[in-house]
Amino acid sequence: MTISSLKSTPKKTRMLAKTKFEPRIVAFCCEHSSYYAADAAASSGFSYSVNIEIIRVPCVGRVDTIHVLSALKKGADGVMITGCMKDQCYFETGSTIAEERMKELAQSLKIVGLSDRIDFQLMGPGMAQRWVEVTEAFYEQIKNLGPNPLKKESNTE
Amino acid sequence: MSCVKKIRIGVFTCDCVLISKHFFDLQAFENYAKTLPNVVYVERLGYSCSEKSQQLLKKRIKDQHLNRVILTACSPKHYESLFQRCLEEAGLNPYLLELVNIREQVIWPHRNEGHKILRKAKHLLRAAVYRAAELEPLSSSIVTVPPVVLVIGAGISGIQAAQALSDQNIRVHLVERAPAIGGKAAQLGIVYPNESCGVCVPPRLTEMSRECLVKRGFKYDSNIHIHTLTEITQLGGRIGNFHATLHTKPRGVITDKCIMCGLCIEKCPISILDNYNTGLSTRKAIYLPYPQAVPRAPVIDFDVCNRCGKCAEVCPVDAIDIEEQPRDTEMSFGTIIVATGFDIFEPEGMYGFGKNPNVITNFTLTRMLDPLGPTDGQVLRLSDKKPPERIGFIQCVGSRDPKHYTHCSRICCMITLKMALAIKQQKPETQIDVFFKDIRLLGKDYEKYYLACQELGVSFHRGEVTNVTSTRKRGLEIQFETLAEKHETYNVDLLSLAAALIPATGSQDLAEMLNLESDESGFFCECHKKLVPIDTTSEGVFITGCCNGPRDIAECSYLSAAAASHAAIPILEGILKENPVKAVVDEALCIGCANCFDVCPYNAITMKGGVSTINELYCKGCGICVVECPAKAIQLQNFRDSQLEAQLMGLLLNTEMAKQ
Numbered sequence: 051m052t053i054s055s056l057k058s059t060p061k062k063t064r065m066l067a068k069t070k071f072e073p074r075i076v077a078f079c080c081e082h083s084s085y086y087a088a089d090a091a092a093s094s095g096f097s098y099s100v101n102i103e104i105i106r107v108p109c110v111g112r113v114d115t116i117h118v119l120s121a122l123k124k125g126a127d128g129v130m131i132t133g134c135m136k137d138q139c140y141f142e143t144g145s146t147i148a149e150e151r152m153k154e155l156a157q158s159l160k161i162v163g164l165s166d167r168i169d170f171q172l173m174g175p176g177m178a179q180r181w182v183e184v185t186e187a188f189y190e191q192i193k194n195l196g197p198n199p200l201k202k203e204s205n206t207e
Numbered sequence: 208m209s210c211v212k213k214i215r216i217g218v219f220t221c222d223c224v225l226i227s228k229h230f231f232d233l234q235a236f237e238n239y240a241k242t243l244p245n246v247v248y249v250e251r252l253g254y255s256c257s258e259k260s261q262q263l264l265k266k267r268i269k270d271q272h273l274n275r276v277i278l279t280a281c282s283p284k285h286y287e288s289l290f291q292r293c294l295e296e297a298g299l300n301p302y303l304l305e306l307v308n309i310r311e312q313v314i315w316p317h318r319n320e321g322h323k324i325l326r327k328a329k330h331l332l333r334a335a336v337y338r339a340a341e342l343e344p345l346s347s348s349i350v351t352v353p354p355v356v357l358v359i360g361a362g363i364s365g366i367q368a369a370q371a372l373s374d375q376n377i378r379v380h381l382v383e384r385a386p387a388i389g390g391k392a393a394q395l396g397i398v399y400p401n402e403s404c405g406v407c408v409p410p411r412l413t414e415m416s417r418e419c420l421v422k423r424g425f426k427y428d429s430n431i432h433i434h435t436l437t438e439i440t441q442l443g444g445r446i447g448n449f450h451a452t453l454h455t456k457p458r459g460v461i462t463d464k465c466i467m468c469g470l471c472i473e474k475c476p477i478s479i480l481d482n483y484n485t486g487l488s489t490r491k492a493i494y495l496p497y498p499q500a501v502p503r504a505p506v507i508d509f510d511v512c513n514r515c516g517k518c519a520e521v522c523p524v525d526a527i528d529i530e531e532q533p534r535d536t537e538m539s540f541g542t543i544i545v546a547t548g549f550d551i552f553e554p555e556g557m558y559g560f561g562k563n564p565n566v567i568t569n570f571t572l573t574r575m576l577d578p579l580g581p582t583d584g585q586v587l588r589l590s591d592k593k594p595p596e597r598i599g600f601i602q603c604v605g606s607r608d609p610k611h612y613t614h615c616s617r618i619c620c621m622i623t624l625k626m627a628l629a630i631k632q633q634k635p636e637t638q639i640d641v642f643f644k645d646i647r648l649l650g651k652d653y654e655k656y657y658l659a660c661q662e663l664g665v666s667f668h669r670g671e672v673t674n675v676t677s678t679r680k681r682g683l684e685i686q687f688e689t690l691a692e693k694h695e696t697y698n699v700d701l702l703s704l705a706a707a708l709i710p711a712t713g714s715q716d717l718a719e720m721l722n723l724e725s726d727e728s729g730f731f732c733e734c735h736k737k738l739v740p741i742d743t744t745s746e747g748v749f750i751t752g753c754c755n756g757p758r759d760i761a762e763c764s765y766l767s768a769a770a771a772s773h774a775a776i777p778i779l780e781g782i783l784k785e786n787p788v789k790a791v792v793d794e795a796l797c798i799g800c801a802n803c804f805d806v807c808p809y810n811a812i813t814m815k816g817g818v819s820t821i822n823e824l825y826c827k828g829c830g831i832c833v834v835e836c837p838a839k840a841i842q843l844q845n846f847r848d849s850q851l852e853a854q855l856m857g858l859l860l861n862t863e864m865a866k867q
Contacts, residue, residue: 074862076855081283089282089308092315100317100327104308105334105854106283108788108846111806112830116848121855125862141829142724142744142808151834201862 073127073192075102077185078113082140084132086175096182099189102130109133110172111144115155118168125201128192130185132171145172166195214340217248217273218332219264221255221280221309230314231324236279239329243336248273255280261293268297275303275339279332281310300344302787302845305335330858337857341850345787348823350447352541352777354378357451359439359717362390364752364763365546371771373430377778380538382434382453384713387500390548394483394497394570396577396584398760399625400652435502438713440535442543442720445824446747447783449540457531459493459507464526467503469495471518471527479511481581485571487589488581493518493527498579542747542774543721545731546767547714549753552605552612552707558675560704564589565681568706569600569622576629586630586637588701590681595637595700598630599685601672602643605707612707614728616757619705620647624656626703631663639665640697642672642687650761668695675702708757721748722809722825730756741770749774788828788845794818796840803832803841 079085085106091098107113110133121129131152139145152170159165169191171184218240220233233251240249248271252260255278268276276299278290283306291301313328356372358365361383369379381388397404434453441452460471475491483490483497492512495505507518507529519527551570553560560566565588578584588595600623606616620643627639641660646667648654661667670689678684678698685697710729718725722745724732731750734742741749751770752763777783790811797818804812804819811825812832819841821832830843842848 074859076858086284088316089284089311092311095315097316097318100320100323103327103330103334103858104312105851105858107830107851108843109829109831112833112843112846114834114848117851117855120852121859124855124859126859141827141831143806144808144829144831147806147831 071193071197073101073189073197074125075099075128075130075185075189075192076121076126077102077104077130077132078107078110078117079104080110080133080140080144081106081108083134083138083175084110084171084173084181087132087173087177087181090176090178091181094178096178098182098185101189102185109139109141109144110148111141113148113151115151118152118155122164122167122198123200125198127195127198127201128167128169128188130169130171130188132173132184135172135174138174163199166191167198212274214245214275215247215271215273216243216245216275216277216336216339217250217267217271218243218246218277218279218336219250219252219255219267221278222251222253223255223280223310230318231328236325236328236332240332240336243333245275245340246336247271252278256286256289261289264290264293265297268294268299274299275305275342277305277307277332277335277339279307279309279328282308282312300346302345303339303342305339305342307331307335330861333860334854334857337860338850338854341847341853343844343847345844347784347787350783350785352447352781352783353539354778354781355380355538355540356542356544356774356778357382357449357538357540358544358546360390360546360548360711360752360754361385361388361433361435362546362548362752363392363760364548364767365390365544367764367767368544368546368751368771368774369431370428371768372775373428375771375775375779376430377775379431380434380453380540381431382437382439384436384438385496386436386458386506387496387502388433388435389497389500392760393499394577395573396580397625397629399621399656400650400761433502434536436506439717439720442717444539445745446777447541448824449543449747451538451540453536453538454533455536456533457507457509457528458504459509459512459527459529459531460504461526461528462502462504464524465504466524466526467495467505468523469505470521470523472505474517474521476515476517477511477513479508484574484581485568487571487574541778542749544749544751544770544774545717545721545723545743545754546750546752546770547711547717547754549708549757550711552709554604554704554706557604558601558672558702558704559677559683563677563681563683563702565595565683565700566675566702566704568604569619569626569703570706572626572703573622576626584633586633586701588681594634597638597640597697597699597701598627599683599697599699599702600627600639600641600643600705601685601702602641602646602705603707604704605709607644608707612709612728614707614726614730614756615647616705616708617647617649618708618757618759621650621653621656621759623703623705624648624653624660627660627665628656628663631660631665635663640685640699641665641667642685643667643669644671645669650759668697708753710754714754721745723748723750726756730754741766741773747774747777785823786828788843789823789826790821790828790830790832790841790843792819792821793840793842796838798838798840800837802835802837806831806835 118129133145136145156165169188173180237249295301355378358369358381361381369381372379436456437453440454444450471493475493477492478489480486481488481490493507574580575582605611674686676684687695733740749770751766799817809825811822833841833843
């Protein structure tokens with residue numbers, strides 16, 4: 051059904067995608083740092099893109115590449131992986147190990163052209179401003195990239 | 208259990224003014240909640256953190272036979288534990304609660320986004336509903352805490368912490384490797400800021416006079432058990448269940464029998480340099496470490512004793528036992544306070560130290576200034592035992608120096624000023640030159656010392672000492688470069704080096720046994736530099752005194768009081784609930800690759816019989832190992848793959864790919 055509808059109005063869909071494209075971004079947040087940074091951003095009156103949706107994890111080291119791929123496969127347009135600053139990681143080595151993993155993942159995703167859709171960021175629990183900066187930058191990046199090519203149709207509610 | 212029982216999710220929305228109705232259509236949100244799978248009950252709670260709402264929540268859990276609860280309210284950092292307790296009281300496992308952070312993640316940051324707020328709230332709720340179906344009850348194991356605290360190091364910090372614990376009627380084992388308690392403070396003679404003896408304390412409420420901290424009441428304090436000459440050879444376990452092996456070297460003197468007559472010391476034929484006086488005097492092989500030493504008995508230095516037995520012959524009370532053997536004692540503790548203190552950096556080869564006997568550390572000079580010390584409070588040149596006419600002080604020796612230690616030793620400036628002042632008061636004609644990079648006086652009254660020194664004519668020179676050479680008659684010539692790159696030369700008779708404070712020897716072994724972190728200088732790291740400066744990353748282990756970094760006695764005192772009060776919390780509570788969010792291994796799936804073993808930051812994983820085993824005492828629940836496992840044999844409770852996957856599914860359900 052989706053393919054046929056795409057075929058019937060290809061131009062219109064594409065136009066719609068360009069103008070009204072709203073990315074879905076999943077952010078994995080360490081419950082000791084970036085989750086609080088997002089909270090702090092909210093309580094200090096900052097705003098960031100409404101399309102960023104947070105999943106709480108105990109440590110950025112718990113985020114498996116499988117989860118990132120799964121989010122992309124399920125139709126997320128971008129995935130953020132965020133944790134503590136390396137020298138202040140709540141679990142000592144979590145951020146360092148996660149960074150290596152995400153670098154490797156980005157390398158592999160380059161082959162299929164999806165590497166720009168993941169973003170690895172580190173911040174402290176009080177860095178509200180930084181949370182806003184990195185999410186806004188990533189939102190803009192995804193908006194420019196357009197919808198996830200794995201996804202056949204734009205969001206419907 | 209959860210798979211058999213039908214899942215019944217109750218969704219409760221919080222109606223706090225900060226959250227809801229003014230910003231989005233709560234009714235629509237609730238209606239949407241009703242359409243989600245497994246949701247059997249939806250209700251608006253009012254202020255969910257209020258007592259009334261919680262009673263209602265508990266009632267509903269029972270009435271509606273709910274076995275999962277979702278609460279859409281504020282950030283979990285505020286009330287998660289409150290709501291978990293609420294579930295527990297309603298007879299439901301606290302880990303069957305899922306919070307949706309509507310306030311901080313939806314309302315506050317997106318106030319002006321109109322209908323998009325509702326959309327995001329729906330996504331997050333759906334993710335929570337999907338995740339809730341996968342949640343499992345987790346039980347925290349309960350540990351009974353033995354009401355005993357181990358204090359490692361009986362310096363001024365350790366003694367103060369032990370005393371503070373004893374005052375709360377908690378049993379303390381105070382372990383010290385030296386033959387007497389008191390640590391470095393007992394060696395200091397006079398200390399700033401009130402020119403009293405290092406271990407002198409003002410009277411407590413019930414006491415009449417000032418007294419020596421070392422001697423104070425320990426004899427009558429049945430809560431404190433002092434283990435001198437004792438080192439910790441083995442230390443393991445975790446909060447509520449630490450077990451240690453204490454290795455006690457023989458003292459050779461039975462402290463209970465000794466009457467301190469001193470005959471044994473007189474008769475001993477062996478004489479060696481006394482470390483307590485930094486080699487300024489000699490002592491016998493059987494000796495009293497220092498005049499106020501506790502325990503009140505001499506000790507035999509078995510490294511130099513020739514076992515002639517003369518001491519045993521003269522002892523009138525048969526208190527000497529040359530044949531005493533070392534012994535090992537095993538004990539369990541609830542919490543641990545580490546107060547291992549510091550050592551003085553040996554500036555070997557710097558500024559002529561070690562070559563010219565008139566170059567000494569400030570610690571040696573302190574011993575000379577002690578009225579009861581080896582020189583009766585007189586400052587003397589070590590080469591000819593004459594009072595020096597000119598004394599030089601070089602600051603920051605070994606500290607703030609990229610070649611040795613980068614940290615600031617913090618107390619050397621005050622030590623130098625204190626000694627300069629004492630020397631000037633004793634002999635005003637002595638010329639004193641202080642060569643410094645910065646003078647750092649961090650205490651309340653410390654500036655007075657600086658002003659007093661300047662008034663009495665102490666010369667301060669800011670810049671860098673480039674070289675120190677020996678001149679005739681063991682004098683010293685100091686080449687000095689000022690900030691304006693001017694080269695100057697000074698002659699002094701005695702040179703005191705403000706040597707850095709460094710971690711005590713053996714700190715690294717202790718750090719390994721207790722899983723403590725150390726900074727680049729080797730000092731133990733605190734859990735959080737600002738908010739919990741006495742807790743460490745190892746739960747139940749607290750640090751106080753200079754093992755955490757250089758500080759003066761006043762700072763050590765308040766840190767010790769803080770450490771004692773924190774260490775007392777688990778003891779006074781008596782039981783501990785373990786956080787059940789830990790990694791678990793499915794042994795049937797484990798292929799024994801040991802990848803998890805390599806990444807665990809807490810050494811919680813061991814390989815036993817070809818499969819990995821997780822020591823739940825050490826596991827802190829980071830989940831790093833879970834990702835590393837190629838066989839997916841490890842899962843982190845409460846953050847299982849299936850739970851995260853379900854959450855993602857719920858979040859992204861309306862995108863086309865997720866539907867397929």
